[in-house]
Amino acid sequence: MSKASDMLVAATARRPRAIGFSRDWITRPVFGVVLALIVIAAIYGGTPYLAVVVAATAFIAAREWQRIVGEKAVSLELVPTAATIWLMLAAFVLSPHGSAPYVILLCGALLVLVLSAVRRSRPLWRAGGVLYLGIPSLAILVLREVPPHGAWLIGALFAVVWATDTGALIVGNLVGGPKFVPQLSPNKTWSGTIGGVAAAAVAEAIFIAVIGGDAGAAALFGAVLAMFAHLGDLFESWVKRRFHLKDSGSLIPGHGGVLDRIDSTLAAVVALEIAVFVFHLDPLFGARP
Structure with a gap:
């Protein structure tokens, strides 16, 4: 190899890491904003509207779960999985304080477990999908009904989740650095993870401060929720x-x-529900919008 070639190779090796901008930097925010507007409208429109959005989302997510664990997006287990979540949500809308939604969820998971066991089709994974999607779906509606400001509670939740995702994306691309858990998520870095937590803390603090709550406590809780x-x-x-x-x-x-x-x-909505109903946390930190 010539001296000139050696110099070219050395210069290339010393070239700074290019910032990871791509087409996703355009498509991701655009579609993110559209989805956010739909969610916000459903949250503040009322529990029935939120239930419709959750039901539609859960159906698509159930198809994807079946594809992941069973290689086919449309399988026999999809029918009872989707039906369980839909019936559970409908039961909650009709009777928010009744036990029917919880009974439906457990019976649906058991039905999928038995059905997939008979078919020898990964029963624990398929039945687990019912609970994985069903518990958070119900938790969102339960939190929406928390008096007197459930809509603001759900709004704060999504402010944290969206800020976590956005902060992690931006900081991770701009800063880079060591990978967080490369065995699971090759693109997730420590800088992005910390950036997401910081962004969530700021977003929660601003959200709660605007509606009159304790911004400091909200920032701390936002950071914890971001970890979940x-x-x-x-x-x-x-x-x-x-x-x-x-x-x-x-x-x-x-x-x-x-x-x-x-x-x-x-994960975040289940953590929030535990904080509210088990630890009796005031999720708006004194705010009364």
């Missing part, structure tokens, strides 16, 4: 790696599948 959001993302990544898939689907440009979009929310 990251765990939700990592769990879905683990499931996909377990079945040798990169994305749950390709429905949403720039985001992958619906499960790729809601994985953080699935």
